[in-house]
Amino acid sequence: MDHLILKVTTKLLFAPIILFALYVQFHGDYGPGGGFQAGVIFAVAFILHAFCFGLAETKKVLPQKALVIAMVAGLLFYALTGVATMLLGANLLGYDAIDPQSTHHAGQHYGILLVEWGVGMCVASTMLTIFYHFTGREPDIDQEDW
Amino acid sequence: MNTFEVELTPAVYLDLALLTMLVLVAIAMLRSRHLFAVVMLSGIYSLLSAAFFVSLDAVDVAFTEAAVGAGVSTVLMLGGMLLTARREKPVTPGRAPTALFVVLAAGAALIYATIDMPAFGDPNAPANSAVGQDYVEQTPNDIAVPNIVTAVLASYRGFDTLGEVMVIFTAGVAVMLLLGAGSVRGGREVSDVDAEKDENA
Numbered sequence: 145m146d147h148l149i150l151k152v153t154t155k156l157l158f159a160p161i162i163l164f165a166l167y168v169q170f171h172g173d174y175g176p177g178g179g180f181q182a183g184v185i186f187a188v189a190f191i192l193h194a195f196c197f198g199l200a201e202t203k204k205v206l207p208q209k210a211l212v213i214a215m216v217a218g219l220l221f222y223a224l225t226g227v228a229t230m231l232l233g234a235n236l237l238g239y240d241a242i243d244p245q246s247t248h249h250a251g252q253h254y255g256i257l258l259v260e261w262g263v264g265m266c267v268a269s270t271m272l273t274i275f276y277h278f279t280g281r282e283p284d285i286d287q288e289d290w
Numbered sequence: 291m292n293t294f295e296v297e298l299t300p301a302v303y304l305d306l307a308l309l310t311m312l313v314l315v316a317i318a319m320l321r322s323r324h325l326f327a328v329v330m331l332s333g334i335y336s337l338l339s340a341a342f343f344v345s346l347d348a349v350d351v352a353f354t355e356a357a358v359g360a361g362v363s364t365v366l367m368l369g370g371m372l373l374t375a376r377r378e379k380p381v382t383p384g385r386a387p388t389a390l391f392v393v394l395a396a397g398a399a400l401i402y403a404t405i406d407m408p409a410f411g412d413p414n415a416p417a418n419s420a421v422g423q424d425y426v427e428q429t430p431n432d433i434a435v436p437n438i439v440t441a442v443l444a445s446y447r448g449f450d451t452l453g454e455v456m457v458i459f460t461a462g463v464a465v466m467l468l469l470g471a472g473s474v475r476g477g478r479e480v481s482d483v484d485a486e487k488d489e490n491a
Contacts, residue, residue, distance in 0.1 A: 168353075172440045173435045173436065173440050174437060175436075175437060176349040176350045176352075176353045176437070176439070178350070178440055178443065178444070180354060180358075181350075181354055181358075184357040184358050184361065184362050185357055188361055188362065191362070191365055215459055215462055215463075216459075218455070218459075219455055222452055226448070226452065237445075237448035237452070239445060248434050249432070249435075252433045252434060252435060252441075252445055253434075255444075256440060256444040256445055259444050259451070260440075260444060263455055266458060266459055267455075269462070270459060270461060271362055273462045273465065273466060274462060274465045275366060275369065277469040277470075278370055278373070278465075278469070279372070281373055281469065
């Protein structure tokens with residue numbers, strides 16, 4: 145199965161999709177989006193890569209072991225942000241403690257960004273883990289099977 | 291309490307058209323026995339839902355529905371479908387009067403309950419007047435973030451979202467455990483072929 149047009153298109157689209165995921169990730173405060181959506185868009189870039197170049201090639205780019213680490217790290221990142229605000233003397237996930245002097249709730253901005261980063265990491269790696277395991281169990285799809 | 295009448299603006303007709311299409315797609319999914327077509331129709335269903343959410347000004351929900359429902363879910367369903375058959379097994383239609391009665395009674399109760407619900411877009415509806423209004427008024431003072439949805443999701447209900455992330459994490463772990471992320475026996479990693487040999491021996 146060698147589709148030149150699909151491969152070239154995927155190569156062109158791969159970087160912009162990841163850029164868009166990062167835009168959605170960091171602009172969740174200002175527009176629609178946030179960690180959940182950004183994580184899914186990030187995962188979709190790699191799913192597209194796997195469709196075009198095969199799962200084995202994608203696993204070379206992003207191995208399963210890295211995904212497991214990212215899954216745990218994302219969840220811990222979120223939870224530890226909450227613990228950090230507790231250590232700073234506020235409630236769990238009370239972001240105002242991050243920057244108590246701020247007059248425009250800068251701490252809330254920092255806190256939301258940190259937490260959304262954890263969400264994005266966890267969602268992206270979990271989606272890809274599920275995808276790897278589902279598609280990794282069968283040989284490549286035959287042209288006739290579609 | 292003053293009554294509120296829904297004006298039949300073009301936007302309402304658009305909503306009605308989208309909802310009708312949702313019902314039609316759902317019926318088509320029920321009737322189709324070709325699993326590939328069912329998966330594609332479920333993607334279309336999600337995309338239509340996303341369009342409906344945009345029309346209701348719920349862009350965050352629409353974004354999620356388009357990315358997760360129409361995008362990743364369809365891909366995962368395709369992956370799942372490849373592990374089974376391409377066609378659903380033919381089923382012989384049977385008669386189950388008790389089940390039919392339960393379904394009809396529950397449906398009638400649900401339709402009866404909608405009579406008490408506030409009209410579509412009613413500004414005095416509990417969802418718009420009570421806690422929702424508080425979030426809209428308080429977010430600029432408490433959080434100072436333009437997107438109120440993000441403020442509610444990540445700050446007001448941050449603990450709730452931590453739970454959601456944990457649910458996603460658990461789903462990933464469950465898939466790894468069920469589909470096997472490379473089994474380990476006696477501290478030594480073995481491939482699936484070796485595992486089968488061990489079982490046959």
